[in-house]
Amino acid sequence: MPKLFNRASCKVAVVLLLGLILSACAPKVERQFKQGCKDAGGNRAFCSCLYNKLESHYGQEMMSKAEDMRQLPADFNERGLEYTFSCRSKL
Numbered sequence: 001m002p003k004l005f006n007r008a009s010c011k012v013a014v015v016l017l018l019g020l021i022l023s024a025c026a027p028k029v030e031r032q033f034k035q036g037c038k039d040a041g042g043n044r045a046f047c048s049c050l051y052n053k054l055e056s057h058y059g060q061e062m063m064s065k066a067e068d069m070r071q072l073p074a075d076f077n078e079r080g081l082e083y084t085f086s087c088r089s090k091l
Contacts, residue, residue, distance in 0.1 A: 029066065054083060
């Protein structure tokens with residue numbers, strides 16, 4: 001079975017996805033995150049899986065603070081990459 005993502009492309013995708021979170025309003029953040037994920041090549045199921053895992057781990061309040069990248073936990077990108085791999089079966 002071919003590899004869907006290599007580690008480098010996943011890191012780039014995660015950084016792009018996380019950079020697209022622009023609002024402090026949680027439902028809007030979720031919509032923007034999922035739209036950015038789809039724009040980067042994800043489908044609805046994959047993008048929902050990724051967002052839900054991040055929100056489940058960090059909580060809605062932290063996700064709403066994602067506009068200010070300085071407020072993100074130090075492991076946010078690593079978790080995003082981990083969840084990207086765990087959600088790739090949804091693609």
